[in-house]
Amino acid sequence: MVDVILSLNAGSSSIKFSAYQLSAGQLLPLAHGQVDDIGDDTTFMAGPASGHPTAQPVDAPRGSVDHRAALGLAVDWLKRDEQGCDVVAVGHRVVHGGPDYAEPVLADPAVLERLRTFIPLAPLHQPHNLAGVEAALQAFPDAAQVLCFDTAFHRSHPFVADTFALPRRFYDDGVRRYGFHGLSYEFVSRKLRLLAPGLSRGRVIIAHLGNGASVCALRDGRSVASTMGFTALDGLPMGTRCGQLDPGVVLYLLSEKGMSAAEITDLLYKQSGLKGISAISHDMRELEASDDPAARDAIDYFVARVRREIGGLAATIGGVDAIVFTGGIGEHATHVREQVLGDMGWLGVHLDRRANGRNAQIISLADSQTVVFVIPTDEDRMIAEHTAEVAGLLNVRPSGLQFARLTA
Template identity: 50%
Template sequence: MPDTILVANAGSSSIKFQLFNIVGAASGGTGSLDLDLKGQVEGIGSHPRLIARNARGEVVADESFTAADVPDAQAALRQLGSWLRARHGGAFPVAVGHRVVHGGPTYDTHVAIDDDVLAKLEDLAPLAPLHQPNNLLPIRAIRVAQPDVLQVACFDTAFHRGHPEVADRYAIPEALYRDGVRRYGFHGLSYEYIAHTLPALAPEIADGRLVVAHLGSGASMCAIRSGRSLDSTMGFTALDGLPMGTRPGQLDAGVILHLLTSMGMTADAIQHLLYHDCGLKGLSGISNDVRDLLGSDDPRAGLALDYFVYRSSLAIGSLAAALEGLDALVFTAGIGENAPAIRARICRKARWLGIELDEAANAAVPAAGARLISIRASRVKVYVIPTDEERMIAHHTLEILGRQRRR
């Protein structure tokens, strides 16, 4: 059987994974990647379920477990590992790539993981408390079970590290900037994938001035010119910018001071509020899921969606200013790919930029590849392009594996 690379994208209640075969790696070359499997272990601790599909999209596994059998992410990893080894004759992948949300000031590119790297990444956990601890769980588990297997950390912040300094700074003293208090930006693996695939999927905009809207439970936008990130709506942490499922997005720092001093909230209580009880959930009081809000006639659901659309339209204008013009808008991620009503509302608010939506194309059933949803005559083109962070992680993992094999 061919060597494989496993990609793990671990969250608090699910572990997404993809398994790639390495093909054509003879004569010292790095080879290329063929998708073998993709899936997830979802409902960890409540209604655990392992579901996996092959490269043709056919279901090859659909197993449910009790909460006692899979109470946490470590147990989910054991179940996933056992299933993968059984399917592949007991063989373990030659490398494992991991999504790690925050690389801090130290890591501006993706790296092989050793004790020093892991310790530095653990120190960054307070800057991404929803993500970083979960990202690191499978790394630690695999280091115990298979200490000789190459593991690679791929950072959501890395794609943004080439920003001009003026885009990365806050108006704070220099000493704080040197200590790492700066605007990092996130969802970089998603943005990098879009930029990486545009020459093949939509060559007419690949070298242009783009705003890419990664709209999901976590949401942000990125200004990209000629394949490089110039600015992003997210900053020091993944709380900033657009409103999200449970996170507030842009928020006056004075609000935090007010909660601390006038309302007597503790830092832990404020952190929980900002990461779990704000955003669409906080505004609506109903749900953090856009599908639920679109199906509700409650005025609070309408307010939450209005706010999301309004802030998204403001962000497009701001990033277009950073780009000094706009050639295309690209929607991606869960909401961006699957909520035509939200796309239409955002595009209508951005008509002043030269966007003219093709309503029929926008409402069409989602398809693979790039889909143009603006009219041909639209000065600013609008596309829907499915993202694939896991393939980007596999690509970087293969590069690092190849370098190590050539030593």
Template identity: 50%
Template structure:
């Protein structure tokens, strides 16, 4: 059997995993699955390619480490003859030090722990995934793939905040996130539309976490997220862009503690806070509550503002791409965004948009508009194969 590569994507309440066979220039998916509902009602879901998906309940008190142990127990039972040749991990923050995927050793793991304050909702779980995998497969290479790495190399004007320069030197700057998704889309667009892919492209990664990225020649030039995963667009429960003076007011005049403020900004704001209904766009679109409509309108408004700003940064727009859960599945959001940007030369084909077609712009549109599914796991697998020395392009 060919080398198998495992990918792990550990979040706050789930651990996603996938198995890829390193049998072609691009990894071939064998299995996708997840342990979901951690902290509530955990369940184990597995989807083997070509077979019917299965799901089962797990014990209520399940930690990330135990969830990862369940995943590897299933892999070893399902593929007893297979060799797990490498394990790739999504790590949200790589700081200034890591601008490319790396093999994880003790020194690397210590450095990644130092970034926990920069991504408190994600980094601890990413590291739990690495530590659990090291325990289960101590002799298998572990590869860390960073969401920030794709954005390293931005110009000073796109990275800096207008604070004393010493803060910039210490690393208080705009990092950007969702880099694995943007890297995948950049590669995919070269196949879909190689001519426009080399020009100015804006990718809208719209999900529970949301951001935009401006590409030029397939490289990240600027992005809406900054020092943390709070900046830019409003998200499911995160606030997006906010006046720092308001934060000072909440601390000084409202008497909030830093912990309370963090909880407000990360978990009580965004679409949930504005609507009072849900963080889930599907629930908002089906709701009759006026505040749900207001939250949707605000989300669309901020996306249009960010697209206009990023278009200015890259000197014009050659293609627009929607991706991630909302971007791939919400005709209403896509229509609202594009209808507000007709002055850029964008126009939708309403029928194609309603069908979630891959190309949803009309024949009158000067700029193509794509709906392109992202695949962060495949991008992690690709990096892992390369870094672990499993490249099979010559086979």
């Protein structure tokens, strides 16, 4: 049997997983997959870490697969197709850790009960994250269960970056800017520390651009400010989320349009962003391929907001030594990156268009005062590393370096 750490990301109707083997003092990618349409016409895709996942059989009647059964599909496949696996620890992505959790923790009843109180802060994510935890606790009662929070990386913010200009009692009640995408930012920050130790200790802006999008300012590897706030709606426009919005718009929708809270939630989370502006798609690739003027409008607005947020965050940390692009758009949309950075000489950025066009790791010219990187993110890997650290299984060094197995 092979000792394995599972990284789990449980959604409302899906479970994504990645498996990492503990072997010879290293954490090795083993496999990955996804169970979709839980509770309906469930589908299951899985494959080795080095290849693309393929369709796997789901031997279950319609409507019978819940989160626990979905996790069982993944484990049975791992034992069958990956020469047997012993799951010794499970790491979970939990979107909201509230004001309490600044680092990953072992799951226990008290922690889970506290996390349920944060469901109103992340109603589209938190209940399903916790359902995945409950399923894993039942499936692997002897394995360490480690909770990794998307908000934890931002708990180093100063007060002025976390508060709203509301009466102080609301801040004390938890109404504050939490920031998200923390697991991605932490992974990329660790990678940058390996690639450019000196720059990583300076003033860094990371743009996580994908279906969900945000920008974060770091100093000495610690988050100073982020564009996302109380919820994952704030800041940049996203695939289907609106981004920054005058709160008066919500009041207008309530009072003048007679929309309910549920209708407004659906509008802001699922019908807005790139999809809403273009009326075509939430997918940047489709928008870039379209000749419809509305597609161009959506891209232009996205680019303008990214530029605005980078400029604002640069002011927050007193300039920039490095900018990093990550996420699906950040890693692959060369034209978007060029539009964002094309005339940012005032910020010390001089883009190397040829390097940018081939998605090189460094896309700035040699004489650029600000160095621009493209670094692929890997939140699953970050979860696995945290899980190994917290469970005491490995003495982890950042992001893919050698490990040393701990002994009792």
